[in-house]
Amino acid sequence: MTLQVNEIEYCKLQIHYVADPAKVKAKRSEAIKELKKHAKIAGFREGKAPDYVIATQKKPQIEHWVKQELMAEAYQDILFETKIKPLGHPRVENADLNGSEFWCNLSMFKKPEFTLQNYKGFEVPEPHQPHTPEEMAAKMMQELRVRHGDVAPYEESDFVEMGDKVTMDLEIRQAESLREDLSQMGITYTMGQNLYPELDQNLLGMVAGEERTLDGFKIPEQEGEFSILVRIHMGLKPQPAPLDDELAFKVGFENYAQMQSYIEGVTSQQFQQNRSNVINQQVMKHLAAEHSFEVPEWYVTTEAEQLAAKGKLTWIEMSDEEKAPILTQAKENVKLALILDSIREEEPESMLSDQEIFNLVAQRLEGTGQNAKQFFVEAEQSGRLSNMLSHFRNEGVLQWVVSTCKFVT
Numbered sequence: 001m002t003l004q005v006n007e008i009e010y011c012k013l014q015i016h017y018v019a020d021p022a023k024v025k026a027k028r029s030e031a032i033k034e035l036k037k038h039a040k041i042a043g044f045r046e047g048k049a050p051d052y053v054i055a056t057q058k059k060p061q062i063e064h065w066v067k068q069e070l071m072a073e074a075y076q077d078i079l080f081e082t083k084i085k086p087l088g089h090p091r092v093e094n095a096d097l098n099g100s101e102f103w104c105n106l107s108m109f110k111k112p113e114f115t116l117q118n119y120k121g122f123e124v125p126e127p128h129q130p131h132t133p134e135e136m137a138a139k140m141m142q143e144l145r146v147r148h149g150d151v152a153p154y155e156e157s158d159f160v161e162m163g164d165k166v167t168m169d170l171e172i173r174q175a176e177s178l179r180e181d182l183s184q185m186g187i188t189y190t191m192g193q194n195l196y197p198e199l200d201q202n203l204l205g206m207v208a209g210e211e212r213t214l215d216g217f218k219i220p221e222q223e224g225e226f227s228i229l230v231r232i233h234m235g236l237k238p239q240p241a242p243l244d245d246e247l248a249f250k251v252g253f254e255n256y257a258q259m260q261s262y263i264e265g266v267t268s269q270q271f272q273q274n275r276s277n278v279i280n281q282q283v284m285k286h287l288a289a290e291h292s293f294e295v296p297e298w299y300v301t302t303e304a305e306q307l308a309a310k311g312k313l314t315w316i317e318m319s320d321e322e323k324a325p326i327l328t329q330a331k332e333n334v335k336l337a338l339i340l341d342s343i344r345e346e347e348p349e350s351m352l353s354d355q356e357i358f359n360l361v362a363q364r365l366e367g368t369g370q371n372a373k374q375f376f377v378e379a380e381q382s383g384r385l386s387n388m389l390s391h392f393r394n395e396g397v398l399q400w401v402v403s404t405c406k407f408v409t
Contacts, residue, residue, distance in 0.1 A: 021100035114293040121403040127278035136267035145240035171229040304330035352396035
């Protein structure tokens, strides 16, 4: 076997491979042996025709089989001899089989070479969350009470608070000119919806029949400043439902205790998920900062095209301006994937087994009505299986890195 390897551009290789004649002869003998088992040749019993007869009458099939086998093994020989770490699959540019001589030209991509740095056991700040699980549960309970409660018209002493429904006019002016296209009359508005930035804060404390002018106001997607004249016509105060079995039954539970247990479980899970998301972002940012290497352009473009497709966008129809943020994200994704892949090679215990990946997918499909086995079958049929497995393996490596970190307050 002889090899000629040329790096024609960054991480892209052109390889000329020539097989040993002895290997070609052995493959041809193997092909004859396989075809002979079930060959039906006139004048001979099935499987009993001499090799030279098989070689003559089945020559096209033999040559095709030998060529396919040699091309497949050429790739494995190349990886073994060169120790190249491939990216993606090779492409056979051309190949030729003539007697005991076989050669082929392949193009393939390799992973960038870099040294892992400070990838485990580093310090990570413990994430600060604005609300505890108990506060989150109380907020969810209150939202249920309001949603299934009643409302009462404003009394003389009532004033605007968050959660109230108010009927009001918004008379919007710009440079003393009325903007009828932006003004809204007699609208019913629930406090807390943030129709405009800071609007809700300026409405707090108003009473029915009151007018208030808000100057220097900014309106999203509009240039310049505006003046808003607010007139409160009437308001409705929420009358939250009692926290009891009746409320629980309204929202699908048998009793209040069951509803409380469910809400506490959901908010606790959400709290932990929020914490995990922040930690993952911190760890990924650390890994990216610790490793400096050039990312192959073709790899970034491929990832960008996939990101665009997920967003229902067609890459070739997009402008350079539209592509720019997607390319930035793609470059970050690719760099992180290469780092995690290298960690997996360095730390075998970080790699998820096929069964662990299956269990993870099954867990995430719970409650969706989808079957994990069917999910994998469909992924393979659509050509997504390889990318999907790579994604879950990288996710497993990331969680392994997180497990080694030291959390500091």
